[in-house]
Amino acid sequence: MLESTRVVGAMVKMDIIGRKARKEYGYGNKKHDVKTSREKIYHLMRQLTRDMIKGASMEISIKGEENLPKQGPALYVANHSSIFDTVLLVNTIKEPCIFIGKKEVAKMPLINKWFDALGCIYIDREDKRQSLECILKGISELKSGQSIILFPEGTRTMGDEMKPFKEGSFRLATKTGVPIVPIAFRHTDKVFEEYKRVKKTKVQMNIGPIIETKHLDKEGQQKLPKQVEECVKGLLQELIEQEK
Template sequence: MIRYLFIFIWTIISTITLSLVAICTAFFSRNGNGPHEIGRRWGKSILWVSGIRIQVKGIENLDLSKPSVFMCNHQSNFDIPVLFSALPAQFRWIAKAELFKIPLFGRAMRGAGYISIERKERRKAIQSLREAAEKIRSGVSVMIFPEGTRSLDGNIGEFKKGGFFLAYDAGAQIVPIVLNGTWSIMSKDSLAIRPGNVTLSILPSVNVTDYSKADKSRLIVDVRERIVKEFESNKALKEGNQ
């Protein structure tokens, strides 16, 4: 109980403190890289105090010479500090609008150039994706959770179309990212953070130009199948080692 309380207090204090630093940094970092680096430090501090260890696989698949649409399965709120700290790339989050309404934290997100998306308003959601496409065409990568929400049971849900339309619109490669372990650390219905191990897998990129616009459904299926296959492989490996 004392440990959980310490982690909770640390998270609140570090979030407030580094949000203020990120807001100040945004005035001197027009491209948003500075605030994102502050976010990376925030993520690492959360992992450190929580006793989380991360294994990164497939780093050779990461091509930083071109902008990408990173697509990651969404197990837990803990996915955010993990991706911040363990993915060695500058990217901009495409995140639900509710996060941008959090005092200080939301201001820091805007300062970093992250993109708010109204999931319940189609017109605003489309406008947000157009904004994201412009960022990608200017050379900036983005991160999206194609499931649209966190997993209820730790498994991978169905993928929504928005991120794939974005990749087509921007002409960007899709880089599938797979997380294993964050759901057991912090499930959707819990605020408790448990120590544990996380595997972050970077899969080979998917070139959307290999798919015609008529094949969008096949693209979604192919990307999801790659993520599910890696997820289940990592899961089986972990269970076999226990």
């Protein structure tokens, strides 16, 4: 119960502190260029996510942190089982990133404000035309030097299972040649989703070696989604074995 109270307090702090910053540096504010705006918003998010992690009493084990690229752009691809995956990614990845998330995220209190301020992309997978427009926008962002975080399962999956990756989203990499950084999470769903309250949890994060996409031939591009999916599954399995 104490952890829940602390996290709520951290979220209130995020909202209060963030109002001025989002107004001043939010995406679309013509007073600043996009790069400057995103740097300001993202680095403030990183500071505030530390409060959430501390409030939730999370014990975090990160494997493979040396595999994070020194500079972007890159496409970060992870399995997804909790809203806290987002918190951990922002806390771990130093360079400013934007997210491609399902349209429902645009209605999630507080999170939507920060995602809007970053200029994140909301995708409606039931609308093929809109989905294509989102992918094209993502490609444009990557070509401009902006890194992106993607959950290609398209939804959250509890436990140690993973849903198949949506293949279309990998055009973000094949059309730009940016490297893919595969990431696996474990136990993040136990922080909140499993018990419907914030619970002290040991969470695991495994960052795999970069997957290069720049010189892939047509066959390599077709195999890429499955290759990355199997890579993330392998990283997840490493975490499972590590706990035995």
